[in-house]
Amino acid sequence: MDADASYTWTARNLRDLEANYLDERSSRWMYLALAERDREPERAELLRELAGFEEKHAGHWERLLRKLGSKVPRDMRLWEHRILVALARVFGVGAVLPVLHKGEVDGIQKYLDQAARWKDPDAQEVLREILPDEVAHEVDLFRSMRRITEARGRLRSAILGANDGLGSVLALAAGVAGATSSSPAVVIAGVAGLVAGAVSMGASNYVSVKAEQEVDASQRRLQRQAIEVAPETKRNELIRIYEAKGLTRAEAESVAARISERPEEFLKALLAEEQAAPQDSAEGPAMQAAYTAFAFAGAGVVPILPFLALPAIEAVLASVVLTGVALFIAGVVRALSTLNPFLRSGLEMVLIGMGAAAATYLVGLALGVIVD
Numbered sequence: 236m237d238a239d240a241s242y243t244w245t246a247r248n249l250r251d252l253e254a255n256y257l258d259e260r261s262s263r264w265m266y267l268a269l270a271e272r273d274r275e276p277e278r279a280e281l282l283r284e285l286a287g288f289e290e291k292h293a294g295h296w297e298r299l300l301r302k303l304g305s306k307v308p309r310d311m312r313l314w315e316h317r318i319l320v321a322l323a324r325v326f327g328v329g330a331v332l333p334v335l336h337k338g339e340v341d342g343i344q345k346y347l348d349q350a351a352r353w354k355d356p357d358a359q360e361v362l363r364e365i366l367p368d369e370v371a372h373e374v375d376l377f378r379s380m381r382r383i384t385e386a387r388g389r390l391r392s393a394i395l396g397a398n399d400g401l402g403s404v405l406a407l408a409a410g411v412a413g414a415t416s417s418s419p420a421v422v423i424a425g426v427a428g429l430v431a432g433a434v435s436m437g438a439s440n441y442v443s444v445k446a447e448q449e450v451d452a453s454q455r456r457l458q459r460q461a462i463e464v465a466p467e468t469k470r471n472e473l474i475r476i477y478e479a480k481g482l483t484r485a486e487a488e489s490v491a492a493r494i495s496e497r498p499e500e501f502l503k504a505l506l507a508e509e510q511a512a513p514q515d516s517a518e519g520p521a522m523q524a525a526y527t528a529f530a531f532a533g534a535g536v537v538p539i540l541p542f543l544a545l546p547a548i549e550a551v552l553a554s555v556v557l558t559g560v561a562l563f564i565a566g567v568v569r570a571l572s573t574l575n576p577f578l579r580s581g582l583e584m585v586l587i588g589m590g591a592a593a594a595t596y597l598v599g600l601a602l603g604v605i606v607d
Contacts, residue, residue, distance in 0.1 A: 242354040244303060251349065252300060252358075253308045258342075259293035262286075265316035272320075273328040282328075288368050295361045302357060318567060318577055326568075334570065343369045392444075392523040394569050396436050396530030401565060402588040404429055405538035405558045410598055412551045418542040421550070425542065429535040437528030444520035458505050462498065469505060470495045537561045555589065562588040 244252075266286035273279035300307050323331045346369060350362045407428040411421045462469050470491050477487035495501045541553035566584030567577045575583075 242356075242358075244355065248353060249303070249305055252296060252303075253305070255349075256293055256296040256300060257308055257311060258313065259289045259296060260310050261313040261316045263289035263293065264312055265320055268320045269323055269328050269331070272323055275328075278328065292365050292368065295364060299357055299361055315577060322568060339369060392440055392526035393530040394565065395440060396433070396527035396532075397534040397565050398562075398569065398584065398588075399436055400429070400432065400531035400534035401537060401558055401562050402591050403432055404535035405554060405588060406591045406594070408538050408542065408554060409551055409593070412542075412547045413597065416547045418545065418547045418550055421542045421547060422539055425535075425539040429532055429539070432535060433528045433532040436531045437524040440527040441520045441524035444523045455502065455506065458502055462501060462505070466495065469501070473504060534561065534565065559585050559589060 263286045266282045266289060270279040270282035270286065273282060297307050319331050319334060343366065346362055346366055350359065350366070353359070353362075404425055408421050408425045411424040412418075415421070458469075473491040473494065474484075474487045477490055478484060482490065494504050538554045538558045541550040541557060544550075545553055562584045563581040566581035569575075569584065570577045570580035
């Protein structure tokens, strides 16, 4: 990092400096809030340690702001941190770890970019203090995230069902409303579609998960047999993989030799390197199918509710609004698995769901005209 004593701070860079302070303070609150809700003592302690680092980093930025004569902004809890805490209440702390990890990775890149732009000696000193901590955060969260399996499987199955339940039942209700203009008919069709969709989605997820687990088991069995029959061949395979990643021949041989001394670790390494690691969730296909079916049914009720109390046309508008809100929330939750920004994920879900509903409604109108 190069410093320049004559460096002049621009208004934009000062705003970024203030944003750094606010982000670190809000991150501290978030980590403490997550630690309070975490049932795993070891991980909760890690989160509290991270909160302590964030407080230290905020102190660095505060002192720099005061030295530059800038006003230290008032503490605030950033909306993205509030959302993560809220989602952790529902799905558990483990479910939000991938987003926390991505946030740390993005934070490292942000500080690297600032280090390249801010030539002020004091700023360079702060960044030299903070960057090693941020890298350590990323490593610690990645290690903790790799131990999370069951929560991610449940979340994935629930999101699959809820997203489809909202979009497909709204589209069905809109199509029937366009064809009949009868609220009772929409309710009957909607409930029938809800039940059929929940059963179908659950069955599909069961078959999918079962197939994945069978493939994983087959890969594990084949690799185990290969290790027993030709351990030297599999060890050489690992050596070639590690060499391709940049290790020297001696380093690769040393790592492979140490791993191969423990059969289970040897097996895990081969599976991981060949991208054939076991499925995210340790739960069976029946449980994941149940999560999908119940999520579909629960979400699918939302578009039908307005038709229980309103005439068809008014109910369509109310259903669109109500389902739009639910789709946005579902998109925000989906960001836990896609790692897309919350706002983008929410809006994407709304656009997809509403587009399907609009197309189906127009088809229903056309069918209504033909039938009449």
